[in-house]
Amino acid sequence: MSGSAPADWLLDLVGLQTASEGEVLEVDGRLVTVRDGVLRFDQAVTESQEQVADSFGFKWNKRETFESDASLARTRAWLIERYGDVADATWWSEYGDRPLVVDAGCGAGMSGLELLSDRIGKVRYLGADISSAVDVARDRFAERGIEGAGFMQADVADLPLPPSSVDVILSEGVMHHTPSTEATLKSLAIRLAPGGRFMFYVYNKKGPVREFTDDHLRMRLAEMSSQDGWDALIPLTKLGRALGELDATVDVPAPVDLLGIPAGPISVQRLFYWHVVKAFYDPNLDLDEMNHINFDWFAPLHAHRQTPAQVRTWCEDAGLIIDREVIEDAGITIIARKADR
Secondary structure, X not given: OOOOOOOHHHHHHHOOOOOOOOOEEEEOOEEEEEEOOEEEEOOOOOHHHHHHHHHHHHHHOOHHHOOOHHHHHHHHHHHHHHHOOHHHOHHHHHHOOOOEEEEEOOXXXXXXXXXXXXXXXXXXXXXXXXXXXXXXXXXXXXXXXXXXXXXXXXXXHHOOOOXXXXXXXXXXXXXXXXXXXXXXXXXXXXXXXXXEEEEEEEEEOOOHHHHHHHHHHHHHHHOOOHHHXXXXXXXXXXXXXXXXXXXXXXXXXXXXXXXXXXXXXXXXXXXXXXXXXXXXXXXXXXXXXXXXXXXHHHOOOOOOOEXXXXXXXXXXXXXXXXXXXXXXXXXXXXXXXXXXX
């Protein structure tokens, strides 16, 4: 599905007067091509960044693996559990009519659509992604009849947006897939206007065995094509399903501090999942949907994990005041406000 011409507000934002399909233009020294309604910026990326882009482009184009009612409901519930009811947050009134919301690393637009919900129609939504997933996002917005959204294919670690131009940034599970989580966070914060909100999620560090096996599989998959990597993960996904269907619980008698395993009852599947290797299980999802979640974790070569203390320091350095912090074994969710200067 082809998109319409870029929205006028998006052209104004990046400093363009007009942009026709197929036209090659220049924005602050960067070449940009208009194709299928998307602004596509020339970007010098490393081999590892290209691998990440290919992995996510492949994953998000497999729409049948994430668009079932069960999969979308699970995503929506998990987002709201961590961020709260963002769509109806009182702070939207601080940004006037049609605030600018940048979905930095939008993928297929799933997190933006599920978290922002009806708020999407009241904002200027800009989905940005380094990969071809941005085309999937554009199509999914069009299929839902959402008009006026903008999309660009660009590196979120250095978005072609003016400083202090954005009211709200959402970066759900993205910054850790760039060369440096810290550098990307600080780069995005520069684009945020004083008083603006930055909502993001990044991976938390895990126990030593899980860290080792995760990296081992990640390096193995990096040597494969995306399709071969997808296929190679199917047996692991089947194992996760088998452990889940076992429906057994073990009572860990004492903390195994050397491995980061706490004491207490835990299902066998979750013990394996958190402390050996990620093998996702949800009885409401089919095998491909569960494999999609495992692939999301293992396929990208960049998948940095960080501690809450690191994230707090980076926010402080970037002039961000944390309003909401949710720490889980899986990751760290933050809603922060850009300090007034």
